[in-house]
Amino acid sequence: xxxxxxxxxxxxxxxxxxxxxxxxxxxxxxxxxxxxxxxxxxxxxxxxxxxxxxxxxxxxxxxxxxxxxxxxxxxxxxxxxxxxxxxxxxxxxxxxxxxxxxxxxxxxxxxxxxxxxxxxxxxxxxxxxxxxxxxxxxxxxxxxxxxxxxxxxxxxxxxxxxxxxxxxxxxxxxxxxxxxxxxxxxxxxxxxxxxxxxxxxxxxxxxxxxxxxxxxxxxxxxxxxxxxxxxxxxxxxxxxxxxxxxx
Numbered sequence: 001x002x003x004x005x006x007x008x009x010x011x012x013x014x015x016x017x018x019x020x021x022x023x024x025x026x027x028x029x030x031x032x033x034x035x036x037x038x039x040x041x042x043x044x045x046x047x048x049x050x051x052x053x054x055x056x057x058x059x060x061x062x063x064x065x066x067x068x069x070x071x072x073x074x075x076x077x078x079x080x081x082x083x084x085x086x087x088x089x090x091x092x093x094x095x096x097x098x099x100x101x102x103x104x105x106x107x108x109x110x111x112x113x114x115x116x117x118x119x120x121x122x123x124x125x126x127x128x129x130x131x132x133x134x135x136x137x138x139x140x141x142x143x144x145x146x147x148x149x150x151x152x153x154x155x156x157x158x159x160x161x162x163x164x165x166x167x168x169x170x171x172x173x174x175x176x177x178x179x180x181x182x183x184x185x186x187x188x189x190x191x192x193x194x195x196x197x198x199x200x201x202x203x204x205x206x207x208x209x210x211x212x213x214x215x216x217x218x219x220x221x222x223x224x225x226x227x228x229x230x231x232x233x234x235x236x237x238x239x240x241x242x243x244x245x246x247x
Contacts, residue, residue, distance in 0.1 A: 020069035023060030026078025029053030033085035038092050047089045053082030100201070133239065135165040136175060138228045140242040141211065145218070146191060153218040154189035155179065155246060157226055160211040163204040170203045171212070173231070175239065179216040180225040189215040221247040 033049040036042050057079030064072040141158040148154040157179065161171055179186040199212030218224070228240040 017068070017070040019071035020060040020063050020075055022056045022063065023069075023071045023075030023078055026053045026057035026060055026082065027074055028078075029056065030078045030081030030085060033082055034088065037085045037088040040092075040096055043089045043092060047086055050082040050086040050089070053085075054079055057082060097201070133237075135163075136230075136239060137162040137164055138175060138239040140226050140228065140240050143224070143226070143244040143246070144195075145246050146195075146215070148189040148191050148215065148217065152189075153246075154191055154215050155186075155218050155224055155244070156191065156195040156213050156215045157244075158211060158213050159228070160209065161204075162209040163206055166206050168203050168205050170201050171199065171210070172201045173203075175228060176231045177214060177226065177228045180227070181219050181222050184219070186216040186219070186224070189217045191215040218246060 029049045030053045033046045033053060036046045037050075039046070057075050060069070060075030061072060061079065063069040064075060138159065138161045141160050143158070144156040146154050146156055157177070159171070159177060161175065163169060195213035195215055197212050197214060199210040200214060202210060202212075204210055216224075224244045224246055226240075226242045226244065227238055229236075229238050
């Protein structure tokens with residue numbers, strides 16, 4: 001005798017849900033953002049990747065919650081990784097800024113410093129039609145021979161500039177000064193007294209002017225060439241240049 005009560009019809013297989021593409025994209029962006037988050041300048045792009053990754057991650061999580069996709073763990077991991085990357089970017093930029101301020105110092109000129117001789121050749125480079133020349137007026141005013149914290153010779157250079165653009169910017173964010181001896185670029189020097197570098201990172205509103213000093217390690221007593229160029233220029237445009245005899 002057949003027992004129909006024991007018969008169970010086969011259950012229909014549930015449709016396969018695809019893994020959320022937004023979650024995968026979020027995870028990939030998170031990996032890229034966290035790897036580059038500690039690199040100066042580059043980590044500005046990392047922060048953008050992190051923001052995009054968080055948006056994609058949230059979209060992926062919503063899709064999984066609504067039952068349309070699978071892969072909730074991937075979407076959550078991507079969102080968290082991007083959030084961590086943004087935190088690392090903010091922390092490293094703050095750390096680098098504080099390190100630069102500490103290295104350059106904030107005190108005024110020392111009476112024990114000897115003045116370098118007047119520039120052997122000084123020229124405020126002019127380039128007709130240059131948009132950077134129109135935006136920023138830069139001059140190299142003076143140079144002082146002093147010593148760094150190890151007692152080695154260093155050169156403190158005084159710069160002045162005027163922000164003629166229509167944006168509030170700092171010298172450090174748009175202009176790059178360099179010093180050369182024997183054709184080789186000099187490293188920055190850590191000088192605890194004898195210069196005031198605060199104006200290097202201070203922002204100026206349009207039309208405002210400021211001056212500051214930066215220190216460089218001297219390798220010998222040969223002539224020092226100072227050049228100032230736009231930070232993001234792809235050519236050889238100079239905003240100012242000068243040569244100083246430090247012998």
